[in-house]
Amino acid sequence: MPNDNSTPDPASDKMLQNERDIRARLGDQPFDFDSLHVISNIYRAAAAVRRRAEREVLSGYGLSWGGFTILWVLWVWGEMETAQLANECDLAKGTLTGMVSTLEQQGLVQRERMQTDRRRVTVDLTTEGLSMIEEVFPIFNKFESDMSADLSTDEKRIAAEYLRRIITRHDED
Amino acid sequence: MPNDNSTPDPASDKMLQNERDIRARLGDQPFDFDSLHVISNIYRAAAAVRRRAEREVLSGYGLSWGGFTILWVLWVWGEMETAQLANECDLAKGTLTGMVSTLEQQGLVQRERMQTDRRRVTVDLTTEGLSMIEEVFPIFNKFESDMSADLSTDEKRIAAEYLRRIITRHDED
DNA sequence: TATTGTTATACTCTATAACTATA
């Protein structure tokens, strides 16, 4: 879908200089600038979130982003098989093996081979892992509140819904 | 800000199973679920975007995500000093050095030492680099349209604006 | 033979710090 030049952008007065520059440079070409801006802002926002989270929250607990995600997923969904855990954490299967090993050495999770099918392995929080996520998550959640503090509750819900459509679209392909 | 339980979530019927599970497991605790969902959906959407872009668009041209970003920035803003380019591409300064060297070997960009201050280096597209970005960007932009095809033009603009507030918040801190 | 988790390799990217050459 090419850019809809007939409709003025209601947010143009707040548009980042960045976005104005792009229109100034390429606005005469038939690109889809609305899609461009939403996709690139998703990426920039995610990079900012992760960078700040690692620096301000996770590094103090010796956790990587992925390590934190694993603890969080096990906390919410409970004991889980490796393949399912990798999928839920959005991590490659080889990456997960290494990160679970690290968390295991830190005493935060434990592996267990399944009796019904001894190829499979389940991962679960240890008591220490439970304490860790119970301590870290409230701080992480405050950080999430802070990052999104310039949005109202309704705006957060709308943003979450729009993003969900992009995520879901990806999942369908 | 704790979760506002008094306001029903209008999108709850479309809520991803993921998000329902979180509320089912932790909904009795005073967490800020609206912030949680918007932040985690930003991250998931960004991961999906990057993964699909690398697989479906960039790998066919031998470009990494960062390499593509450098070409794009130089295309829009023109010749640029290294420090400014790193900032604009959201890349660490050491990372940029290596990636510019790779692009230089591919013949897509060229470095030039400034006469006024011989410590500084500018980077610019070569003729081949210009051809490359002119060929790849339209395809990348179609990919962006596809990723966001489940949003209307107005919804894309709203989403871009909300994300801008999160990015800007980050920049202010 | 197919599948699960693991391991290995090569690559992208980050953060930090040391280094060089200029200024």
Add this chain to the structure above:
DNA sequence: TATAGTTATAGAGTATAACAATA
């Protein structure tokens, strides 16, 4: 001395493919 870019190191993460054990 300070600054700009480079280089080096350690780590997080990806993709791909090979591998062992089990089914």
